[in-house]
Amino acid sequence: MTIGIDKIGFATSNYVLKLKDLAEERGIDPDKLSKGLLLKELSIAPLTEDMVTLGAAAADSILTAEDRKKIDMVIVATESGIDQSKASAVFIHGLLDIQPFARSFEIKEACYGATAALDYAKLHIEKYPDSKVLVLASDIAKYGAHTPGEPTQGAGAIAMLLSRNPRILAFNDDNVAQTRDVMDFWRPNYSATPYVNGIYSTQQYLDSLKTTWAEYQKRQGLSLKDFAAFCFHLPYPKLALKGLNKIMDKSLPQAQQDQLKDNFEASILYSQKVGNIYTGSLFLGLLSLLENSDQLKAGDKIALFSYGSGAVAEIFSADLVPGYEEQLSQTRLEELNLRQPLSVADYEQLFFAEAQLDEAGNASFSGYENQTFALTEIAEHQRKYSKVEKSS
Ligand code: HMG
Numbered sequence: 001m002t003i004g005i006d007k008i009g010f011a012t013s014n015y016v017l018k019l020k021d022l023a024e025e026r027g028i029d030p031d032k033l034s035k036g037l038l039l040k041e042l043s044i045a046p047l048t049e050d051m052v053t054l055g056a057a058a059a060d061s062i063l064t065a066e067d068r069k070k071i072d073m074v075i076v077a078t079e080s081g082i083d084q085s086k087a088s089a090v091f092i093h094g095l096l097d098i099q100p101f102a103r104s105f106e107i108k109e110a111c112y113g114a115t116a117a118l119d120y121a122k123l124h125i126e127k128y129p130d131s132k133v134l135v136l137a138s139d140i141a142k143y144g145a146h147t148p149g150e151p152t153q154g155a156g157a158i159a160m161l162l163s164r165n166p167r168i169l170a171f172n173d174d175n176v177a178q179t180r181d182v183m184d185f186w187r188p189n190y191s192a193t194p195y196v197n198g199i200y201s202t203q204q205y206l207d208s209l210k211t212t213w214a215e216y217q218k219r220q221g222l223s224l225k226d227f228a229a230f231c232f233h234l235p236y237p238k239l240a241l242k243g244l245n246k247i248m249d250k251s252l253p254q255a256q257q258d259q260l261k262d263n264f265e266a267s268i269l270y271s272q273k274v275g276n277i278y279t280g281s282l283f284l285g286l287l288s289l290l291e292n293s294d295q296l297k298a299g300d301k302i303a304l305f306s307y308g309s310g311a312v313a314e315i316f317s318a319d320l321v322p323g324y325e326e327q328l329s330q331t332r333l334e335e336l337n338l339r340q341p342l343s344v345a346d347y348e349q350l351f352f353a354e355a356q357l358d359e360a361g362n363a364s365f366s367g368y369e370n371q372t373f374a375l376t377e378i379a380e381h382q383r384k385y386s387k388v389e390k391s392s
Pocket residue numbers: 029031032033035036037079109110111112148149150152184185196197198199201202205233234235236239276278307308309
């Protein structure tokens with residue numbers, strides 16, 4: 001039985017910060033961001049858009065009524081969750097009107113979480129072949145204004161519907177993971193933004209890639225020549241490019257090296273315009289590859305490198321299924337261009353705004369008309385979400 005990704009959806013916020021504007025305001029050379037990090041724009045989320053609304057919107061864009069009857073597990077990977085106790089998956093299960101006899105929970109290990117979720121979903125479908133599992137990777141990446149990480153923020157969610165006989169990608173049973181206890185990036189409960197040892201984190205990322213890839217090749221008897229594309233976790237695309245250069249096999253025919261490089265370029269297009277979306281970053285890269293590469297064909301094997309600070313890394317692969325193109329969008333880049341640009345002052349106000357609760361724990365919000373789902377109010381400390389009705 002083949003198991004894998006049957007559908008992929010994506011959602012991001014309606015606002016965008018152009019990094020040339022940020023560079024100008026911060027007094028840094030715009031080339032540092034466009035060439036040094038390979039980034040162009042960041043999605044900026046207001047208070048009414050959080051990882052619940054983004055996750056629900058990503059899923060809503062792909063689910064049919066039939067899917068909602070068949071899904072029996074909802075797993076949300078996130079590191080910007082909205083409650084220490086109640087899982088965001090429970091809110092999202094309700095917003096999506098998924099049948100009640102489902103297991104819904106949240107999973108965490110920095111940007112790595114969704115990779116573990118996919119493997120757990122696969123085990124579940126092996127046991128219950130008729131089931132469909134919804135895996136969401138949803139985050140808002142916030143480092144703070146004037147920090148080195150500021151140009152690598154972002155907001156967005158990826159939704160993946162897993163089933164047997166998938167129509168996009170079939171997983172291979174070849175995952176190799178590595179755990180190392182390091183403090184490269186972490187966010188204590190009392191802090192709204194992470195603590196980061198930036199350069200150290202890039203070294204951990206690259207070394208985890210090198211050592212996990214060596215172990216993967218040894219265990220699986222595969223090498224770069226077996227792959228049409230390699231997708232990376234994308235905290236910012238330049239780091240992934242360094243990763244590709246690190247594992248590039250110079251003895252491969254030039255045409256295959258070129259194909260890997262071209263496919264890499266296709267895989268970073270969305271992240272360059274959205275920024276880091278933590279748990280969803282790797283899969284946004286995968287979606288970008290699938291929707292923008294003109295070199296892929298059914299049967300091609302794609303490698304995926306997942307990295308979550310702290311740190312856990314994993315490499316696994318999946319094969320493209322015949323007809324995969326039919327499940328994808330042709331208009332994603334145009335849609336990203338419809339986001340409303342913000343001045344740096346407006347970005348600072350919007351992105352770092354915090355809910356002002358009264359003594360009873362109430363706050364109400366407005367200005368969410370263009371969202372798919374919204375946090376509309378907090379009533380006695382309870383977050384209230386709704387699908388936004390669109391006036392025709
Ligand atoms: P920085 O201050 O931009 O670092 O911070 P930099 O001064 O080293 O500059 C970056 C690059 O720009 C360098 O290129 C410069 O040479 C180049 P490199 O040497 O690396 O090839 N540069 C220029 N290029 C062209 N024209 C110029 C110019 N000036 C400089 N004029 C840093 C970079 C990554 C530290 C910062 O952005 C940061 O702290 N980011 C957040 C942490 C991060 O993203 N880490 C990545 C690995 S950890 C990870 O992936 C996990 C994560 O997603 C979280 C999770 O798992 O939950 C973050």
